[in-house]
Amino acid sequence: MGLRIYNTLSGRKEEFVPLREGEVRLYVCGVTVYNASHVGHARALLTFDVIYRYLKFLGFRVTFVRNFTDVDDKIIQRANQEGSTAEAIAKRYIAEFRRDSDALGLLSPTQEPKATEHIAEIISLIRRLEEKGMAYRVDGDVYFPVQAFPGYGKLSRKRLKELEAGARVEVDARKRDPMDFALWKESKEGEPYWESPWGRGRPGWHIECSAMSTKYLGQPFDIHGGGMDLIFPHHENEIAQSEAAFDVPLARYWIHNGFLNINQEKMSKSLGNVLGIQEILEHREAEALRHYFLSSHYRSPMDFSEEGLEEAATGVERIYETLERGDSLTGLAAASPERALIEMFREEMDDDFNTPRAMALIFDKVRSLNRLLDEGKSDGASSRVAALKRMVEILGLLQDEPQAFFERKKRRWLRLQGLSPEVIEGLVQKRDQARREKRWQEADKIRVQLQEKGITLEDTAGGTVWRVR
Numbered sequence: 001m002g003l004r005i006y007n008t009l010s011g012r013k014e015e016f017v018p019l020r021e022g023e024v025r026l027y028v029c030g031v032t033v034y035n036a037s038h039v040g041h042a043r044a045l046l047t048f049d050v051i052y053r054y055l056k057f058l059g060f061r062v063t064f065v066r067n068f069t070d071v072d073d074k075i076i077q078r079a080n081q082e083g084s085t086a087e088a089i090a091k092r093y094i095a096e097f098r099r100d101s102d103a104l105g106l107l108s109p110t111q112e113p114k115a116t117e118h119i120a121e122i123i124s125l126i127r128r129l130e131e132k133g134m135a136y137r138v139d140g141d142v143y144f145p146v147q148a149f150p151g152y153g154k155l156s157r158k159r160l161k162e163l164e165a166g167a168r169v170e171v172d173a174r175k176r177d178p179m180d181f182a183l184w185k186e187s188k189e190g191e192p193y194w195e196s197p198w199g200r201g202r203p204g205w206h207i208e209c210s211a212m213s214t215k216y217l218g219q220p221f222d223i224h225g226g227g228m229d230l231i232f233p234h235h236e237n238e239i240a241q242s243e244a245a246f247d248v249p250l251a252r253y254w255i256h257n258g259f260l261n262i263n264q265e266k267m268s269k270s271l272g273n274v275l276g277i278q279e280i281l282e283h284r285e286a287e288a289l290r291h292y293f294l295s296s297h298y299r300s301p302m303d304f305s306e307e308g309l310e311e312a313a314t315g316v317e318r319i320y321e322t323l324e325r326g327d328s329l330t331g332l333a334a335a336s337p338e339r340a341l342i343e344m345f346r347e348e349m350d351d352d353f354n355t356p357r358a359m360a361l362i363f364d365k366v367r368s369l370n371r372l373l374d375e376g377k378s379d380g381a382s383s384r385v386a387a388l389k390r391m392v393e394i395l396g397l398l399q400d401e402p403q404a405f406f407e408r409k410k411r412r413w414l415r416l417q418g419l420s421p422e423v424i425e426g427l428v429q430k431r432d433q434a435r436r437e438k439r440w441q442e443a444d445k446i447r448v449q450l451q452e453k454g455i456t457l458e459d460t461a462g463g464t465v466w467r468v469r
């Protein structure tokens with residue numbers, strides 16, 4: 001059996017069949033660049049990074065498009081607050097986003113289009129909808145009439161009647177239906193604008209994804225992804241616009257990653273618990289965060305906790321330690337990954353990218369490999385180490401050489417403890433002196449003092465060696 005994907009549109013797992021053989025066209029909604037990215041974004045980014053990597057591993061030629069929403073109410077609001085321009089705000093947070101995605105070890109998408117660079121495509125899509133009677137003007141605004149699109153609600157399984165009933169009272173009376181959404185908005189004084197057939201204005205949020213996905217991937221394309229919070233209304237509206245315009249489906253498979261709570265609370269500005277990616281990467285390796293997310297299925301809701309992240313960090317170290325041990329095996333360079341193991345891994349991942357089971361397999365092999373190495377049995381160990389390397393590589397984990405990883409970890413730890421190698425060396429020498437002079441209590445005090453900061457000492461024939469945990 002090949003790859004099976006849970007399709008939000010059908011509500012079940014389906015066999016994945018690409019529209020063109022050997023090729024996958026993937027669109028994922030990107031960030032609105034008005035603020036630093038938080039750990040919820042990190043989950044979505046890492047989810048689709050792993051999916052992208054896995055599709056490539058399967059041998060598909062993947063075209064991966066992820067956009068930047070660089071004109072939007074929130075961006076404009078921020079610009080006004082800072083006395084800056086929407087353009088400057090967007091530019092700043094695109095740069096920050098790139099720094100975060102590099103730090104997270106994400107592969108770059110094939111294309112990263114910006115909404116403001118596709119205004120012509122957006123206008124022509126709205127024009128097309130207008131010509132088909134699927135858009136109407138109210139003053140300088142243009143709306144999409146949801147009642148005229150029979151499939152409205154099919155992705156979120158929401159009935160239009162219920163949605164209308166649930167709509168807030170202060171609905172814009174100019175709209176035909178409370179659920180109608182803006183394709184184009186007239187610009188208010190001081191807002192960025194573009195000339196259009198409807199006057200000076202800017203695109204609504206949803207239309208940009210329809211315009212850009214069609215431009216780079218055609219319609220229909222294979223996979224559309226994003227966080228579960230985007231199913232309604234964003235993805236529902238994308239489907240309505242695109243399918244009303246071209247009378248073919250927008251995308252075949254819809255993949256959505258689950259929510260992320262923080263200590264069992266929804267992450268929100270008002271609760272003050274928004275956790276930035278940079279904040280986490282200050283004290284943790286990016287691979288710990290990646291492993292943390294991989295340990296749950298991408299569709300499951302997750303609760304972010306520092307303890308969980310700590311555990312994930314320990315796991316990453318265990319794999320690195322095992323690979324470091326394996327590196328000393330002779331014949332490793334020539335070894336090809338154990339086939340049966342890669343097959344088992346593939347079976348797990350083929351089942352809707354089941355990373356928790358793939359990770360369980362990896363840790364099972366880490367244990368058995370360590371046993372083999374403990375017993376000094378190197379028969380077959382090389383191909384197993386090679387398989388282990390291959391599996392973690394497909395998941396985007398362990399992107400470093402073990403030595404480089406431990407060195408980096410050590411430097412970070414020392415920085416956080418306010419220590420430096422020089423200070424530690426000084427203390428070690430003081431302890432050596434005390435030991436030579438048989439001042440055992442003092443020597444022991446230094447050892448304990450270092451231990452409290454996570455530094456362990458080992459007395460070897462060649463002298464004292466210090467280690468971070």
Ligand SMILES: [Zn+2]
Pocket residue numbers: 028029030209234238
């Ligand atoms: Zn989108």
